[in-house]
Amino acid sequence: MSTTSTNSILSASADHLAAAPNERSEIQIHGIRSFIDRHAVALYDTLDAAAGETGTNLLEDLVGVLSTPWPNSDHVLDLLGRIRDLLSEASFERLDKADRERSCRASMHDRVRWFGARLTDMGC
Secondary structure, three states: OOHHHHHHHHHHHHHHHHHHHHHHHHHHHHHHHHHHHHHHHHHHHHHHHHHOHHHHHHHHHHHHHHOOOOOOHHHHHHHHHHHHHHHHOOOHHHHHHHHHHOOOOOOHHHHHHHHHHHHHHOOO
């Protein structure tokens, strides 16, 4: 094998490895976008109950960022992390009140735990 072909192979391998994190980000963003497409309404309702306008505004920001052709993955993960943190900080009293005032199939406590787990699974 000549030096030129060895260098070409090494260069191609290095290019592939350099692209791998970007590809992982794209896959992660696609999964997040799919999740939000399926669960945005329930997450919005849960955030409204758990954190009020602060939570719903964060979700609206996230939907806006995800609607761009090439969302910044760091920004998306930051927003998801902030949403997850708001859910984890929700008071029991606020969630109990939401359960009494809203008719939902699942309790707000269960919804907060479920969404918190899913957001954690997505890497935020």
